[in-house]
Structure formats: structure tokens, C-alpha cells
Amino acid sequence: MVIAIGFEGSANKIGIGIIRDGEVLANVRKTYITPPGSGFLPKETAEHHRNQVLGLIREALDVSKIYPNEIDVVCYTKGPGMAPPLLAVAIVARTIAQLWNKPILGVNHCIGHIEMGRLITGAQNPTVLYVSGGNTQVIAYSNKRYRIFGETIDIAIGNCLDRFARVIKISNDPSPGYNIEQLAKKGKKYYTLPYAVKGMDVSFSGILSEIGRKALPQKATKKRKLDQEDVNELPSHEDLCYSLQETIFAMLVEITERAMAHCGSNEVLIVGGVGCNERLQEMMGIMCEERGAKLFATDERFCIDNGIMIAHAGYEMFRTGTRMKWNDATITQRFRTDEVEINWEVGKV
Amino acid sequence: MTEIVLKQGAEAKLYIGNYNGTICLVKERFVKNYRLPELDKTLSKQRIKAEQKSAKRCKDCGIKAPKIFHADFKERKVYMEYFDKAITVKDYIIEIQKDEEQIKLICQRIGNVVGKMHENNIIHGDLTTSNMLIDKNENDYELIMIDFGLSSYSTSNEDKGVDLYVLERALISTHSNLPQLFDEIIVHYKESYQASDETIKRFEEVRARGRKRTMIG
Numbered sequence A: 001m002v003i004a005i006g007f008e009g010s011a012n013k014i015g016i017g018i019i020r021d022g023e024v025l026a027n028v029r030k031t032y033i034t035p036p037g038s039g040f041l042p043k044e045t046a047e048h049h050r051n052q053v054l055g056l057i058r059e060a061l062d063v064s065k066i067y068p069n070e071i072d073v074v075c076y077t078k079g080p081g082m083a084p085p086l087l088a089v090a091i092v093a094r095t096i097a098q099l100w101n102k103p104i105l106g107v108n109h110c111i112g113h114i115e116m117g118r119l120i121t122g123a124q125n126p127t128v129l130y131v132s133g134g135n136t137q138v139i140a141y142s143n144k145r146y147r148i149f150g151e152t153i154d155i156a157i158g159n160c161l162d163r164f165a166r167v168i169k170i171s172n173d174p175s176p177g178y179n180i181e182q183l184a185k186k187g188k189k190y191y192t193l194p195y196a197v198k199g200m201d202v203s204f205s206g207i208l209s210e211i212g213r214k215a216l217p218q219k220a221t222k223k224r225k226l227d228q229e230d231v232n233e234l235p236s237h238e239d240l241c242y243s244l245q246e247t248i249f250a251m252l253v254e255i256t257e258r259a260m261a262h263c264g265s266n267e268v269l270i271v272g273g274v275g276c277n278e279r280l281q282e283m284m285g286i287m288c289e290e291r292g293a294k295l296f297a298t299d300e301r302f303c304i305d306n307g308i309m310i311a312h313a314g315y316e317m318f319r320t321g322t323r324m325k326w327n328d329a330t331i332t333q334r335f336r337t338d339e340v341e342i343n344w345e346v347g348k349v
Numbered sequence B: 001m002t003e004i005v006l007k008q009g010a011e012a013k014l015y016i017g018n019y020n021g022t023i024c025l026v027k028e029r030f031v032k033n034y035r036l037p038e039l040d041k042t043l044s045k046q047r048i049k050a051e052q053k054s055a056k057r058c059k060d061c062g063i064k065a066p067k068i069f070h071a072d073f074k075e076r077k078v079y080m081e082y083f084d085k086a087i088t089v090k091d092y093i094i095e096i097q098k099d100e101e102q103i104k105l106i107c108q109r110i111g112n113v114v115g116k117m118h119e120n121n122i123i124h125g126d127l128t129t130s131n132m133l134i135d136k137n138e139n140d141y142e143l144i145m146i147d148f149g150l151s152s153y154s155t156s157n158e159d160k161g162v163d164l165y166v167l168e169r170a171l172i173s174t175h176s177n178l179p180q181l182f183d184e185i186i187v188h189y190k191e192s193y194q195a196s197d198e199t200i201k202r203f204e205e206v207r208a209r210g211r212k213r214t215m216i217g
């Protein structure tokens, strides 16, 4: 039996989770929410995490009814992410591990998402679509690594959504993506946007500029003459959110399907914060149904950054023999999914 | 005549058909119900057009590609020349992977053809070894380029750089045991493309962007 505690704080969420051999004992989280029109900045985010972390540790221990001495390993997010919040949380994890006299393990955030998704859904060896604020990747396991088959060549999908939410100044509570999804549900008219798929890669920056121009044509006039369409009618936020989602999600489903055909896979797992979007799940579900494949997705507890996924990936590493020296218990902003050697079984055992 | 399905991919079904009495290959694009019908229609039309145009452009500048006999937008079908003895470069590379000389030769062919495409401002859009064929029965084979659905015409170094980036990543994921392929291809890419320096510089930028991205969340 292994009990692991996980600390996550690579972006604007701080989460702590406790897991015992795949059984979730606690999964608590706080989100740093900024006013409409603004994003979260590194320094302020780190400060938020520092203010929340001790209360969350107490809460996680209370909820799980676990005593520190029962814990076998302390896990934390090593990267990728924003340096100041990563560091703030890593320092706490290191201190706790020293105080409690436990080994420490730094975990790749993306591997955390994938392994938690597999645990919760029971997906065996899926093609993984990893979509979040900073990531857009299509991943499949082969020969001890999660390999990246497709990814964004510029900005991440979540970044595209967040930045558009700032353009039209909608609330960041609970998340910009959630509020775009709600507006999109009321959208009816589809505005054509660029559609940028290159092989198994995608690109969002052109779409972001184009939809920004459609939302605020007066801003674009200085650089570019207005189209007749812009003058006649200003698109509603609902229609814009709808058009944005329909376009970018279609691109994601397309590259996921291409990767599945490429790898001969018949399972899809969606992970990462954008993965809780119900329209994305619906579209992916239709694609899977049409090709006789199975879709696996999770809800916001596990999709959105959380501590339990770090605990679980750390547990897998720990039980298969990975150990970390104190000197290596650092953080890194860049840490690719395919850098990690996977020593546990993926796929049929 | 019963339909002989050759391949059923993510986007299209390919089968042997008949166009005005000649045996041909029919590529039929599926309706994708996950996306809005208007988006689906636009994309399918765009891709059929691209398939038609770029295959022709390639042929015009001396690159072997299937002759397109006819495009039927309503039925979403393209009728094209069928290379019945051809195999994909993907399968060919797997077959010859231990033969260094042959690997060098195929890299030369790939580099030369991709260079020539970029010289002529043809962006393939999905450069993988599944989208290149060779007819091995010929003594000195010529590369056949196919699958132009994502292709475009562009003079931009960014577009060409991204094209190379897609190729590099496809090689890494499909032929991970032969890490030398891409560099070897680039050597010969330069031979057939005058302004290759600029494009390669841009390609390196595109690649660096991927590595530098911090990936938050």
C-alpha cells in the first residue's frame, strides 16, 4: 500500500490531493481569479498560492483522515508552468517532506493529467487529447514514452479562449473558458473563421486575431479598412463564442482522428482544463461513434489542474522505483511530455 | 462492378473505380457529423479543390503526381490516376531500413521533390511518408506525391517552414528508429530549392517556438 500526497501550482490553481493505491482520499483546490479583461500574472499568482497552501494542507489532511506519518511520498509539480507559482509550491512540498521525513518526487504536469484521466475512466491505451491553458497536444503511448503526434505550432487552445474572453471582457469566474461555453450555447449564427490544420498540428493565432477583429472592428480600422459586413452588423458575443468553439474544436477533433487512424487506436481520452467543455466532448463523441471508437473524459474535479493527479502520477513513479535526490527537487518552466520515461504498464497488462 | 476499397482513412475512403472507361482511383471524402454542416461543406470543397489544383501544379513543374480526371463536389469525390504497383514510402522505408545506401537514396528523392515543391511555392500541408509513393518496379524510381487536401499555394517562408516542421515531426513519430532521415532530406532539399536558406531559417524558428513555449496549465 502506498499513500501519496500531491501539490500542484503550475498556473492559477493550487491543489492538494491524497491518494491511496488509486483511491482518492482528498482533492482540494483554490483558484486565483482575476477581474474581467485581465489575466493572471506570475508574481500575484505565486502570492495567491502562498496564502492558500497551508490552509489547503490542513483541509486535505482533515478530509482524508490521514496522519502525516501514514504518507509514503510527497509529490509536487516540477513543470511545465509559470516559474514563480511553481517555485512557491515546490518550496512548501520540500519543506513538508523534510518536516515529515518523507521522500520527495517531482512530477511532470502533463503526465499527471494523462495518468489521472486513465485512472478515473479506465481507458487502457488511448489517443490522448491534452487541452489546457498552456497545452494543446495529441499524444499516444509507445515504447516507454507518451509521444507527441500533433500539437499547436503557436498558442495553446486555452490561451486562445482566455485571450478572447479578455477581448470581450467576460468574467474569469470560474474560468474564462466556462463562460465562453455558456455564451456559445446561445449562439446561432456561424461566422467563418480561418481553419488552420497542418498535418496533425494546429495553429490558433490567426483565428484569435480574426475573431478579435470581428468583435472590435473599430480597433482594427486604423490598420485595415472595414469590411462591409463589419459595418452592417456587429456580431453578438454569443455568436462569436459559438463560431470560435465550433471552429477550434472541429480542428482538435480532426487531428485527434488523424492520429487515431495513424496509430490504429480505438480509444480517445480528453484531459486538461478545456477537456471539461461539453461541446468538445460531444463533438469528440460523435467522431468516436462514427469510427467505432470509445471516448473517455472526466469532469472538472479531474480535468482542471488538481493535486490528486500529481499524487497519482507520483504514486506510479514511486511504486516503480523512481527516487529523487533533494538536489534534483527543483522546478522547470519547460518540461515536455515525451521527456519522461514511463516505467509502469500502459495498455493491456 | 463491386467496389474494391483500397483504404479507409480518417477523412476519406479510396476505392478503385472507372472514369469514362479507364480504371481510376476514387477518393471520397466523408461527411463529418461532428462539425457544423456549413463548415463541413466548406472544408470538403476546399480540400477537393486543393487536391485538384496542387496535383496539377506539381505535374506542371515536373513532379510526379496523380492526374486528376474529375472532381465531383456534390458527391465529394475525386477521380484520379491509380498507380496500381506503387507502395507508400512509409512501407518502403520500413522494408529497406537496414540498407544505408537505399535509405540515402530515398532521402535524396524526398529532399529533391519537397525542395522543388517549395521552389514552386506549393505547400503540401501534410508531408508524411504515407503521402509519398514509389513504383519500385521501375529500376530508378521516381517519387509520386499524393494527398493534397491540405495543400496551398504560398510564397511565405513561414508556410514553407511549417511544412518542413510537419515533415520532421512525422518522420520522428513514424520512423523513430531512423533519426537521421530528416537531416539527410534537408541536404537534398537545398539542392533543388534556391531560396532554401531563408526557409530553413524560418523552419528553425518555428521549431524553437515549440521548444520555448512554457506550457502553463
Ligand SMILES: Nc1ncnc2c1ncn2[C@@H]1O[C@H](COP(=O)(O)OP(=O)(O)O)[C@@H](O)[C@H]1O
Residues within 6 Å of the ligand: B006, B007, B008, B009, B010, B011, B012, B014, B025, B027, B066, B080, B081, B082, B083, B084, B086, B087, B088, B130, B131, B133, B146, B147, B148, B149
Ligand atoms: N493515386 C494513387 N495511386 C495508388 N495509391 C494511392 C493513390 N492515392 C492514394 N493511394 C493510397 O491510399 C492511401 C490514402 O490516400 P490519401 O490520398 O493519402 O488519403 P488520406 O487522406 O486518407 O490520407 C495512400 O497512403 C496510398 O497508399
Ligand SMILES: [Mg+2]
Residues within 6 Å of the ligand: B130, B131, B147
Ligand atoms: Mg494520406
